[in-house]
Amino acid sequence: MTTLLVSHNDCLYHDTTPAHPESPDRLRAVLRALEDEQFQYLARDDAPLATDEQILRAHPAGHIQWIGASVDRAAQEDHVFLDADTVVSPGSFLAARRAAGAVCHAVGSVALGEASNAFCAVRPPGHHAEQTKPMGFCLFNNIVVGALEAREKYGLERVAVVDFDVHHGNGTQAMFERDPKLFFASTHQSPLYPGTGAANERGVGNILNVPLAPGGDGAALEAALRDAVVPALEAFEPDLIMISAGFDGHKGDPLANLNYETEDFGIATELLCEAAQRLCQGRVVSTLEGGYNLGDLAASAAAHVAALMRY
Numbered sequence: 001m002t003t004l005l006v007s008h009n010d011c012l013y014h015d016t017t018p019a020h021p022e023s024p025d026r027l028r029a030v031l032r033a034l035e036d037e038q039f040q041y042l043a044r045d046d047a048p049l050a051t052d053e054q055i056l057r058a059h060p061a062g063h064i065q066w067i068g069a070s071v072d073r074a075a076q077e078d079h080v081f082l083d084a085d086t087v088v089s090p091g092s093f094l095a096a097r098r099a100a101g102a103v104c105h106a107v108g109s110v111a112l113g114e115a116s117n118a119f120c121a122v123r124p125p126g127h128h129a130e131q132t133k134p135m136g137f138c139l140f141n142n143i144v145v146g147a148l149e150a151r152e153k154y155g156l157e158r159v160a161v162v163d164f165d166v167h168h169g170n171g172t173q174a175m176f177e178r179d180p181k182l183f184f185a186s187t188h189q190s191p192l193y194p195g196t197g198a199a200n201e202r203g204v205g206n207i208l209n210v211p212l213a214p215g216g217d218g219a220a221l222e223a224a225l226r227d228a229v230v231p232a233l234e235a236f237e238p239d240l241i242m243i244s245a246g247f248d249g250h251k252g253d254p255l256a257n258l259n260y261e262t263e264d265f266g267i268a269t270e271l272l273c274e275a276a277q278r279l280c281q282g283r284v285v286s287t288l289e290g291g292y293n294l295g296d297l298a299a300s301a302a303a304h305v306a307a308l309m310r311y
Ligand SMILES: [Zn+2]
Pocket: 165, 166, 167, 246, 248, 289, 290, 291
């Protein structure tokens, strides 16, 4: 059994303006790190385009049309801003469909037992995108599209998403919070954008937020996972564990103030993979969210994938 890497060059052509932190160089840095010899046994697939049918499970048709029309306008204007920091270029529609399609493809490979687990190296990220609102650099909520693919197409009825990005995954929470067969756990810095993710946001008992104070380190992350998230996963009994893998909790990240070290992402990944082995035959699908210091992002993603490959 193998770990599967899913990506696509189209994800490089979502151009966010020159000074934007969510840059194509992020993905280039991650893919370059995964060329190292220790990753020679990764299986590698190109991401398909997500279909309308797949995206429509998470977003209404009007949302897809809005993104598409904005991208069409960008053909004339180069860039169209959807909010203060979420921007599209002529390549963004294909990139966003590849990102959501990657997660659907990874879910299928893991559900069918073709891979033991998978990592999607894609952009734009997804976890801030709400049902009808692109935001926070995100257009479609890739991990929600993937979670609903797992349920509708592969019969994995109970899906858990664990989000260790430094920002709260408000979009994922909003789309999960009324469905008791979906579970969302997030560790994130608080206070910080987008401002949601308080511990008392519990959904229908299926949401677990563990806000961390600025300055929190890898020990805080590990404690949150070991003492709160993993026991909650055990109570939920998922058929699949998905990870919103944001690496912006790294101490070198310019957008936030947590102090994780590179190897903390490996430890976090191992805790989740061990839970998946006990609970759901090891099925783990991870997708890239944030991470804005190129060197730390690349090293942290490599630590994450190296940990996936040990399971
Ligand atoms: Zn983030």
